[in-house]
Amino acid sequence: MDISKLTDVKKVDLCKKYFLIGACFLPLIWVVNSFWFFSDAFCKPVNNHRRQIRKYVIGSIIGSIFWIIVLCSWEIFFQYYRSQGLVWTDFLTFVFPTGRVSMSFSNHKLFDLCVNLPKFMKMLSNLFIHVQFI
Amino acid sequence: MKLWIVLILIIGGVQCDGFSDQVFKTLNIGEGNACYRTFNKTHEFGCQATKDNENGLIVRIDKHEDFKNLDSCWRSFYPSYSGKFWAMVPVDLIRRDSISMLKSSDCLAGIVLYNSNQSMHPDEKTTAASHDGDCPNAASDYYFQNDTEAYCERKFNSRGSITPDGLMRMDWRVQMIFINNSTDLDVIKRCYSMFNTPREDGSTGYPYCGMSFRMTNMAAGNSEICYRRGKNDAKLFQMNIDSGDAPQLCGAMHSDNIFAFPTPIPTTPFNDTHHSSKYMMVASRMDSFGMIPEVSVGEVSVLTSIISVLAAARSMGDNIEKWKKASNVSNRNIFFSFFNGESLDYIGSGTTAYQMGKGMFPQSLREDRAHIHPVLLEELEYVLEVQQVGVAEGRKYYVHIDGDRYDQDRTPTDKIMDKIERGLRSHGFDLEKPSGSQRKVPPSSWHSFAKADSKVKAVLIAPFKEEYDYKRINSILDKNQWTSDEKEKAVQEIEAVATSILAASAEYVGLETDDVVAKVDKKLVTTLFECLITSNFWFDCDFMQKLDGGRYHKLFDSYGFNEKSTYISMETHTAFPTVLHWLTIFALGSDKETLNVKSEKSCSHLGQFQAMYTYTWQPSPYTGSFSCLKSAIVKKVMVSPAVDPSTPEEEMNTRYSTWMESVYIIENVNLYLMEDSSFEYTMLIISVISALLSMIAVIRCSEATFIVDEGEPAAEGGEPL
Numbered sequence: 001m002d003i004s005k006l007t008d009v010k011k012v013d014l015c016k017k018y019f020l021i022g023a024c025f026l027p028l029i030w031v032v033n034s035f036w037f038f039s040d041a042f043c044k045p046v047n048n049h050r051r052q053i054r055k056y057v058i059g060s061i062i063g064s065i066f067w068i069i070v071l072c073s074w075e076i077f078f079q080y081y082r083s084q085g086l087v088w089t090d091f092l093t094f095v096f097p098t099g100r101v102s103m104s105f106s107n108h109k110l111f112d113l114c115v116n117l118p119k120f121m122k123m124l125s126n127l128f129i130h131v132q133f134i
Numbered sequence: 135m136k137l138w139i140v141l142i143l144i145i146g147g148v149q150c151d152g153f154s155d156q157v158f159k160t161l162n163i164g165e166g167n168a169c170y171r172t173f174n175k176t177h178e179f180g181c182q183a184t185k186d187n188e189n190g191l192i193v194r195i196d197k198h199e200d201f202k203n204l205d206s207c208w209r210s211f212y213p214s215y216s217g218k219f220w221a222m223v224p225v226d227l228i229r230r231d232s233i234s235m236l237k238s239s240d241c242l243a244g245i246v247l248y249n250s251n252q253s254m255h256p257d258e259k260t261t262a263a264s265h266d267g268d269c270p271n272a273a274s275d276y277y278f279q280n281d282t283e284a285y286c287e288r289k290f291n292s293r294g295s296i297t298p299d300g301l302m303r304m305d306w307r308v309q310m311i312f313i314n315n316s317t318d319l320d321v322i323k324r325c326y327s328m329f330n331t332p333r334e335d336g337s338t339g340y341p342y343c344g345m346s347f348r349m350t351n352m353a354a355g356n357s358e359i360c361y362r363r364g365k366n367d368a369k370l371f372q373m374n375i376d377s378g379d380a381p382q383l384c385g386a387m388h389s390d391n392i393f394a395f396p397t398p399i400p401t402t403p404f405n406d407t408h409h410s411s412k413y414m415m416v417a418s419r420m421d422s423f424g425m426i427p428e429v430s431v432g433e434v435s436v437l438t439s440i441i442s443v444l445a446a447a448r449s450m451g452d453n454i455e456k457w458k459k460a461s462n463v464s465n466r467n468i469f470f471s472f473f474n475g476e477s478l479d480y481i482g483s484g485t486t487a488y489q490m491g492k493g494m495f496p497q498s499l500r501e502d503r504a505h506i507h508p509v510l511l512e513e514l515e516y517v518l519e520v521q522q523v524g525v526a527e528g529r530k531y532y533v534h535i536d537g538d539r540y541d542q543d544r545t546p547t548d549k550i551m552d553k554i555e556r557g558l559r560s561h562g563f564d565l566e567k568p569s570g571s572q573r574k575v576p577p578s579s580w581h582s583f584a585k586a587d588s589k590v591k592a593v594l595i596a597p598f599k600e601e602y603d604y605k606r607i608n609s610i611l612d613k614n615q616w617t618s619d620e621k622e623k624a625v626q627e628i629e630a631v632a633t634s635i636l637a638a639s640a641e642y643v644g645l646e647t648d649d650v651v652a653k654v655d656k657k658l659v660t661t662l663f664e665c666l667i668t669s670n671f672w673f674d675c676d677f678m679q680k681l682d683g684g685r686y687h688k689l690f691d692s693y694g695f696n697e698k699s700t701y702i703s704m705e706t707h708t709a710f711p712t713v714l715h716w717l718t719i720f721a722l723g724s725d726k727e728t729l730n731v732k733s734e735k736s737c738s739h740l741g742q743f744q745a746m747y748t749y750t751w752q753p754s755p756y757t758g759s760f761s762c763l764k765s766a767i768v769k770k771v772m773v774s775p776a777v778d779p780s781t782p783e784e785e786m787n788t789r790y791s792t793w794m795e796s797v798y799i800i801e802n803v804n805l806y807l808m809e810d811s812s813f814e815y816t817m818l819i820i821s822v823i824s825a826l827l828s829m830i831a832v833i834r835c836s837e838a839t840f841i842v843d844e845g846e847p848a849a850e851g852g853e854p855l
Contacts, residue, residue, distance in 0.1 A: 085359040091370050096363050098383065099182060101355035 003036065008049035011040060012056075019056040027067035033060040142831055158804040159325070161318045163347065165707070166428030166693025169310035171351040171796035172302070173384065174273075174479070175358055175776075175786050180796075181306045183348040188309075190220040190243030191342050191808060192326045201232050207241035211332050212342065214810065218243035220345045222322065224250030225312075225610045228425065230262055230296050237304070244309035244347060247426065248319050253615035256434065256525050256624065258605070265425045266477070266608035267300030268292045269577070274479040276581040277574060279789065290576050290598070294605030301425035302608075309349055311803065312426045312610075314697060318803075325805050341807040353384035353796035358786050360384040360794060361777055384794045386777035387475060389702045390711035391482040392420070393496055394470040394718050395766040396450050397461040397643075398746050399506045412466045413509055414516040414642045416635055417483070417579045418443045419476035420714055421702045424610035427795075428693040428708075431613040432700035433667050434604050435477070438524035438628055440714065441662045443470060445632035445654050447721040450639070453651060454724070460645035468639045469509075470722075472714055473579050474772065475702045477608050479791035483579035485772035487586040488781075488790065490514065496768045497745070506746050511587040516550070517580040518593045518638055523631050524624035525604045526597035529563045531631070534594040536584065537573025546642075550593060553641040557634030557652060561626060565634075566599070585789055593638065595631055616668060625663055629654050662717075671698055672713045681716055683753035683760060704795065715769050719750050723763030737762035 003011060015037045022029035034057055040050060041057040082089040085101040169181035193208055195201060203211075208219060218241055225247050228236075236245065254261070269275070269286035277283035286298075297304065313319045325343040332338050353360040362368055364382045372380065399411070418439045422432030431437075447470055450457055461467050475481025489495040493508045533551055540547050555565040575581070580592035597603065606612045616624065632654040640647040665675040673682050686709070688695040694708025701708065731737050734751040741749040746766050753760045774791040775784035786792060 085355040087362065090359075090363060090368055093369060094371055096369075096383065097354075098352045099350060099354050101178075101359060 003040070008047070011037070012049050012052045015040075015053045015056045019060055022060060022063060027064055027071075030060040030063040030067070033057065034064055138831075158806050159321060161313075161315075161321065161803040161805070163311055163800060163803055164691050164693060164696070165800065166699070166701075166703070167312050167314070167426070168347075168349045168800055169306065169426050170349055170798045170800075171353060171384075172387075172427065173353065173355070173357040173360060173792075173794045173796070174303075175788060175792040176356050177303070177305070178354060178356055179303050179305050180351075181309045181349060182351050182354075183309055187218065187243040187307065188348050189344060189346045190218040191215055192246075192322060192330055192345050192805075193219045193221050194323075194326060195221050195223045195227065198227065198229075198232065201227075201235050204235050204239040204241065207239075211336070211338055212330075214340070215342065215808075217808075220244045220246055220347075222246045222248065222326070224248055224252075226250050226252055226254070226261070226263065228263070228296065228301070233296050233301070236308075237306070239308075242308045244311070244345075246322065246345075247310060247312045247429075247610070249314065254606070254611055254613070256604070256614045256616065256620055258614075259603075261611075262294050262296060262605050263611045264291055264294035264296065264602075264605055264607045264609050265301040265423065266291055266295060267303060268295045268298045270300075270477065270608070271479050271577045271581070273788065274484070274581060274791065275577065276584040279585060283574075288574065288576070289601070291602050291607060293601055293603070294607055294609075300608075302423055302427065304425075309347060310426060311347060311349075312429050314429075314693075322805065329807065340810040340813070344806055344808040345803060346806070347803045348799075348801045350799045350801075351796040352798065353794075357384070357777060357792045357794045360796070361786070365779075382797060384796045385704055386773050387478060387481060387702050387704065387791075387793045387795055388771060388773040389421075389474045389704070389708070390715070390769050391474045391486070391772045392470075392472040392711070392715055392718055393768040393770065394447060394722050395467070395496075395746075395768075396447070396454055396469070396722050397458050397467045398766055399467070399496075399509065410465055411507070411509075411513055412515050413513055414466070414468050414518055414639060415471050415514060416443060416446065416468060416639065417471045417473060417517055417519040419474075419482075419521075419579065420472045420700060420710065421474050421482075422477050422608045422612060422700045424608070424612075424701075426610065428699050428701045428703060429610045429697075430608065430701050431698045432608070433612050433614055434522050434525050435607050435609075435612050436700045437666050438624060438663075439520045439522065439631075440472065441659060441666065442520055442523050442628045442631040443472070443635065444662060444717055444721050445628065445659050446635040446639070447718065448658060449632070449636055449652070449654050451722040451724065454722075456645060456651060457643065460640075460643045464644035466515075466643045468643060470718070471579075472718070474711065475774075475791065475793075476579055478702065478793040480579060480582045481702065481774050481791040481793065482772050483582035484790040485774055487511065487582040488775045488784070490583075491586050496770065511583070511590070514583060514587065514590050516591050516593055516642065517578075517583055518550075518635065519578050519580060519595070520631050520635065521576075521578065521594065521596040522598065522602065522604055522607070524597075524627050526563070526627055527603055530566060531558055531563055531595060531597055531627075532566050532599045533568060534575050534578075534592065534596065535568055535573060536575050536580075536592050537568070539584075539589065539591045540573065542589070547591060547593070550638045550641050553637035553647060554593070554595060554634040556647070557637035558630050560633060560652075561630035563627070563630045595634060597627070621663065621668070625656070625659050628659050628663070629656050632659070666713075672709060677755045678713075680753055680758040681720060681755035683758065686712070711769070715767070716752060718767050719752055719763055719765050720755060722767060723750065723752070723765035725761040725763050728762035728764055731762035734760070740764075 015033060018029055018033040022033060037053050037057050041054040044050060082093060171178055171180040171182060220243050223245055268289040268291055270291055272286040278285050329341060329343040360383050364380055366372060366380050368380060420436055420440060422430045422435035424430040473482030476483060486495060490509055490511045493510060495509050497506060533554055535547060551567055558565045575592045575594055578594050583590040633652050636652045637647045640651050645651055661677050665678045669675050673679055673686060690707055692707050693699055694703050699708055700710050737749045737751040747764050748767060750763050751760055752763050775781040776787045776790040776792045777794055784790060
């Protein structure tokens with residue numbers, strides 16, 4: 001679909017629909033919405049319609065960033081403990097890694113992991129701070 | 135132009151086949167010849183292939199001084215080579231001083247073990263070469279689990295162990311293979327001598343002879359992780375296309391155990407719980423291991439003790455009516471047990487004790503028919519075991535008992551020990567009975583029953599007192615060169631111990647011990663020694679060939695079927711349980727009631743609905759003629775309850791063995807020539823130039839280049855088309 005051929009009213013409508021659909025736990029829709037309507041939101045002269053598009057695009061961008069943080073955090077967390085062959089990680093694994101298990105925290109249970117979660121979050125925040133300085 | 139094209143086509147049209155067999159010399163490595171991963175509940179042991187330890191340059195370590203090259207990574211010999219090495223090491227060089235160097239070296243990819251020409255004698259006293267630890271089965275020790283002793287307090291094997299925990303309990307970073315095929319060994323040695331041997335001036339140069347090998351284990355971590363991953367509910371999303379069941383990454387070590395009941399156990403209706411019989415179990419272990427688990431003959435660890443028990447069983451079988459009569463009167467019975475997996479935290483005896491506690495030994499209860507009355511733990515009075523027969527210092531043996539249980543009722547045990555002493559004395563051996571401080575039982579199958587029941591007593595007959603004198607228990611090197619004097623002494627010891635077993639058993643059932651009852655067939659002992667210990671394979675001697683009668687079939691191309699091995703392995707991957715089963719049937723089977731049975735089919739029909747007896751169509755090892763032998767012998771696969779899916783309530787219970795081994799994929803050894811890295815650059819440049827030349831040649835071609843038309847010029851000259 002070539003949105004340059006759409007009227008402003010239809011653009012607003014489409015952007016709004018994408019934003020609402022993305023709110024149903026579909027972050028990729030938000031990502032698409034952000035890229036698709038970014039030029040309309042920020043690179044063209046402002047009018048009423050474009051103000052509304054900007055609102056939805058900003059919402060989509062914030063939602064996308066939120067989901068990226070959540071998914072990346074989960075992935076790092078899961079992969080960190082998955083290599084240790086823990087019960088809960090094995091339960092969520094689709095394919096068992098063969099031939100290798102890191103035994104540094106082999107006796108941790110889920111309860112201990114929750115206790116260690118603040119430590120892990122601190123480690124993650126330190127990582128982001130370092131990235132910021134780079 | 136055309137000639138040029140023809141030349142290119144000829145060169146380009148050369149037939150191309152795969153040429154890996156021209157690059158590699160492949161040596162087949164079968165199952166059991168390589169070190170693989172094993173696990174207990176908390177640790178993993180053994181070897182695993184990584185990208186760092188697959189390939190290496192072949193070097194030799196022929197004497198102890200060569201180990202110093204590990205520190206320098208053979209820099210002085212191969213200065214331009216920066217990779218890893220595959221070291222050829224004879225097994226007898228694996229010692230206390232060399233093992234730490236091998237373990238800590240960063241330049242080893244792997245170790246190629248082989249038997250050296252140096253032979254070992256049973257009375258070898260200087261070399262500590264046991265691949266077991268200071269305290270065999272320390273974690274399963276009754277006194278440790280009962281909090282009576284600290285972990286590994288009595289170090290029975292400290293004189294013989296190479297490392298305190300044993301080589302079987304070591305997590306290697308290198309790979310390891312054992313080459314027993316002399317042809318393959320010669321190939322590797324020749325490759326080394328042609329390309330890797332330093333010249334007269336001590337220098338070497340490319341190409342070098344290299345080796346690659348890969349042993350990939352599927353499992354990792356420990357038994358707990360691996361066992362859990364094999365369950366069907368281990369994953370949230372389970373999708374197994376082939377069988378529907380979760381693929382197994384590892385398996386519990388388990389194999390056949392053999393139980394022989396010379397005097398029949400009474401049969402009872404289903405709901406009869408009357409316990410009246412008492413039992414003495416005459417036990418021996420039937421397994422050992424080495425640093426590569428399968429490579430273990432276990433001459434002293436296993437075979438000599440088994441021969442003494444078999445000789446006693448045979449004697450009992452020859453006079454079975456007397457024994458039956460005495461057992462009926464006294465209500466006391468003897469039965470024989472050959473436990474498998476005892477060297478790995480008592481797999482066989484632990485499972486037996488569990489089954490006895492559940493009333494499932496020797497058979498589970500049947501609702502639809504009369505069954506043999508299960509042997510319960512409270513009915514088991516004694517475990518009489520023999521160990522390490524044949525290597526006594528001088529002519530002295532020792533008996534080991536548990537002091538606390540002995541004190542509960544001394545008289546019967548004193549009588550049994552007296553009979554043992556008389557039995558040994560009749561063959562010129564002495565017995566030292568336990569005194570005050572020595573009243574704890576060394577590592578033995580009794581520990582499994584002691585944990586399960588507070589009354590079972592131990593009587594262990596062994597040639598050691600506080601420490602093993604034999605320094606190669608559970609070792610690749612438990613394989614001796616026997617001189618005729620050493621053999622004669624060993625046979626005398628086996629005969630003496632067999633006599634003492636019979637004397638003790640007779641005392642227990644209330645049979646008068648006389649020359650007939652306690653007579654052991656020395657010729658049989660000698661024959662079994664020749665066949666099981668001296669021979670290269672189980673069926674090399676005439677006795678065993680006749681006993682085989684063409685029945686033996688190699689089920690797998692594994693070490694356990696190609697060589698003499700007493701490792702437990704995985705059920706049917708080794709021949710020894712079959713060998714022992716046949717020998718036990720020979721010892722205790724009888725054809726007196728089946729003389730009219732003339733075919734195998736008729737014989738097998740006899741045993742169809744039997745609770746107690748089995749009927750086996752087996753040849754006589756003396757004549758070779760087949761007959762139908764009736765016996766009460768149970769060959770039963772025992773899986774430790776801690777790793778048995780059918781006993782989930784005991785999962786990972788450390789009271790039982792938690793040993794498992796990984797499923798692995800083993801590839802062949804490939805020998806190849808290593809070139810210098812400059813060779814690669816040279817070849818790269820040549821290939822780039824060849825590609826450019828090809829492009830130049832082809833780019834100038836057009837359609838007209840390939841159309842050969844002779845008609846047109848002729849037509850232009852006036853000739854018809």
